[in-house]
Amino acid sequence: MTCDELRERIVDPASAAQGGHAPVVAHLEECAACRSAARDYAALDRLIRPGTPSEPPPDLETRLRERLTARPGSARRSAWVLAGAVAVLAIAAFAAPRLLRGRSTPSAAVGAIPAASVSTGPAGARPDAREAPPPDIVAVRSTPISFQTTPLTQQEKSEAAVLHDFDFLNSFQTLARLDAFFPEPVGPRGPVSIPSGGFASRPPDSPDALAGRFLDWQRAPRKERERLLALERSFRNRPDDERAILEDRWTIVRDFSDDQRAGLRRLASRLDDLDARSYERLEAEIRLIGRLPKEARVARWRSLAFAKPLTGQELASAERLLVQP
């Protein structure tokens, strides 16, 4: 048995048993190199095996469905757009008169999450015919598509109505870790003026936005709802000025692509890995870059030692931040 043959056998326990173990043992007794290889293979197995199972992010299915829905020409997109249009019309018809009578302001929405802060109809009222959910199955090009059809309860509507923009909720923790890339750090300093119409991340405050929110909430699995509610609580537990800073930052990154947002998350992880001194140095360097003309910023940024090992995705995300006005 050659060394190559031995190694091909020991990497596959099933084949190692074929023909008996005697030749394998005999070879290992004679060959120090293969003994060393066998030890290393076993060590590598231990090395790559996680101590605890890695769990995917809880919003994975939601993101998958968004991706599938966004595909141009997909049957799912057509079906969901069709169902969405029907449901938006139904909910808007129901909700619009009430909202127009008593519309809440964005600032009024900030505070503890109320159990029923938005009135969407009398408690215990029978579901209006206009709230009727879309049919269980619709056919688009003969392809049946099913929908979640359980109507939202009053409490569920109340929960959904006061949540900030879901993309914002999924991002604000990352934004809080990217102080180095924004002019004002999250903290006691840094007053941010709130735009007259409120920040883009504010909870829905128009009939259309509310109808869309209810649709999103209807589709969201229980775990996803719980996750978003937890994020909302976490956000509201921050001081007022921090919340304003984070919502202000969101106005800068809300148009980023999914890829660029992923780059921001990875960038934040890189910053987390820096020790305090390296972080301070980097922050100072980025502040200096921010004072350069836009056309000079990218070149200077790429010359930093921190930027050298970054992936293309991380670089692109950072550079988009650095050339913001």
Add this chain to the structure above:
Amino acid sequence: MALPRSGVQPAPDSGDLLLVAAGDDAALTRLVARWRQPVYALFERTREPSAAAEATILTFERLVLTAPRYSPASTFSEFLWSLVARVVQDPRPGKVLEIPAPKLAESPSARTALVRSAIAALPGGERSAFLLTRVARLSVGAAAEALGISDTELRRRLVRALENLRVFLRPLLEAPGSPPAPAEPDAADRGASGPGSAPAATS
């Protein structure tokens, strides 16, 4: 004793994939719930959590798009892992990170980063052979089917992968004591909620 499978009733995963091909969203939810963890765990060994999540989503997206081409003659597992293998093989080999020994000794995240970069530095064929057998724990035969190669070729790739990793990960293999456990997944990249239940792969 395991019950024999009906010759008519397809295995749950295969049946659900056929339903996905017919546009059944509930079937997609079931498949994702059962397989999201093993697929993510595989990508998470070679990419950072956010990139691993992206790769997982891409895999399931391709699963939905190619579901109409699925033939129940092959197993669902083979079909899924072949899609995973394509995503695994996509990136060109990267560079192995150079991390000073003291940093490796003190930082679990540095060790994880080194292991990830080492696996990512393998050629695509070796990377997929290694991940399917060592992380997804497929048998050599099942991994070879997913990759469309012979068992012998898979073993060769596996040996080459392990030999490369011996070189790339020498600093960890030579560390005193047993190889350090990899770092836990980056919680910061995984949202606010805790881990879900482990999936039960059914075919």
